Amino acid sequence: MSVTFQGAQVYLPGEIVETNVTVDAGRIVEIGGPAQGEVIDATGRILAPALIDVHGDAFERQLMPRPKVFFPIEAAVIDTDRQLAANGIATAYHAITLSWEPGLRDVSRGREMMQALRDLAPRLTVENRVQLRWETFAFDALDTIAWALEGPLTPAIAFNDHTSMTMRAYDVAIQDRGFELSPDFSIASLDDDRMKARTGKNADRAGISEDAYIELLGKVWDRRAEVPDSIRAVAGMGRAAGAPMLSHDDTRAETRAWFRDIGAGVAEFPMVLEAAQAARDHGDPIIFGAPNAARGGSHIGSLGAGDMVEAGLCDVLASDYFYPAMLAAIARLDAEKRADRSRLWSLVSSGPARAMNLGDRGEIAVGQRADLVLIDWPDGHAPAVLGTWVAGRAAYRGVPAGAGA
Template structure:
């Protein structure tokens, strides 16, 4: 396959030219147009690497689309996969929560089902994106270590993150934001919310510290990449670094982001934060970290199409030094490097042809075609 008259988004520049794909790999590139009659004319659209998503809980929405509605597993997986590939995401780590047993038990009930379905659908060749598993460990729970350990030997586990969403710290320093989020999520009365807050504080005090150290030790022994979550202070970051973290997910302050960057942790922020112009929890805005030069990775988190939107929004933001090539790296080359996925993440000869063709209409990025290993999947 040859694509010509295309803007190739390379690691450090964007050039107009052509590209040849063969046997699932990028065979060659040129800064001139191809004269071959079978070449696809891209009409000046952008050819970009397929996006690499490290943290999305989007799959849960399809397994439980409404309260007490459990959707058939492979159908749920297919719908989730279609949304991701339609958003340009060709490699994804589906984040599965371990230790959070609220939501009427849905997360706990669906835990094995979701992991089994990710594995089964991959083996059956049903997925258009390539799916791995990211275990999200909610630390303030008695069974978190035991549950996490159950899954850590699976070859599909590519990352583990450690998080504590208890009130008064990290993501929820602002108690009003904490109450707003959880009262909305669980439909709690003021009295129920006060009891929930007290319970979560007690659970965090009892379990969080010990669980953090135990799971980090297991991941180091098994060579599983480890991510911190919602670090807010230099002390948080230094602990994360000492425990072997390679990624800092969603630091909540400039202090934490800058210290993470200094210590070599890749700083990941939410693409919805970029698109909306700020954090829904009232924490640091991602564009501020981009301006400071300490933003390394983007994640779509809860809204898959936000990843590509954020890439283009950052590239057009005059407050930072990012052009399209460098903003694209935040969702492609950098997450690939964080997980040592050396065969993808860039438009480069010899790498996998995980690619997407993107046009622009009314200042909106529009995905026209997507390929994974040279096969068209969208």
């Protein structure tokens, strides 16, 4: 049956107009015509393309709410899905880390999470996809990557190297480190007490002692010479599957160029201007974290997402570690007049769609999938999601207490 959203401020590509939008059979079938079928009164509200989250790992808090305390995976997945819907996110790429670490980010646990997403799909409300957030020293993840690429979750692949980041020299800031695969990469000593300070949180997450973590890190670091070939192998699998591929936390133009050459055409969270500009110069989509924009800056001293939006060096804002940050980021950037609302909304809709090659969503246009979000956004106040529709199906509806007043 047709459904018409009547009288909303509709975020169309490049403009905002008050009009009607009609959907039928999961698609947008008319813009501006008379009401048909069920009518949803959207007067005074915003109707926008639903959010697309290309990188979110907040689900880890549902899996492990406290260090070393794991929750039943089905309950965690269902709760995560409902959080996504309530935050207006219709398509989510869960950044599932496949690491050499035991514990939360172990390869087997990542596979278990993906299997749960597959098994629970009929009970979930939004489209739950996967970003294979592969730690490039985790060679035992390749079988799981191949399995995931052959399955229904249509993954993206993100090349992460937190191992080299951890092993950088002590006098080198994260943002100042060189290209990780360079022979000139400066290396820290594992025997230095500063390594315990650097890896303590990781050890806690992995559920092992600091000494055991550092010992394991040393063994993994011994694989370094084999890492480039392993990366090329995974990139080859990604290209064969048509998977979007991303490099993560780039600090050099050289890094971006190396990954672009193997097919990773998206820059995720570049840490310095050189890397962001290198991406822009070659037309690579650039992703920044929405929490960065919502808070007014990076919590680790990297580039400010708001500044990058204003400079035209950001195409996508991802939830990163907090789903509500996407809408909060748009609100803050709007208040700061970083760009007009059409441009800002594209950072969570059409921008992510283009970066992930999702041609059927991300805009309110005839023929597009009816992924929509209804927003209450009073002047001077935070926006709130009133409803989320995925392919025309209501994934979330919220009725405020004062709605009948």
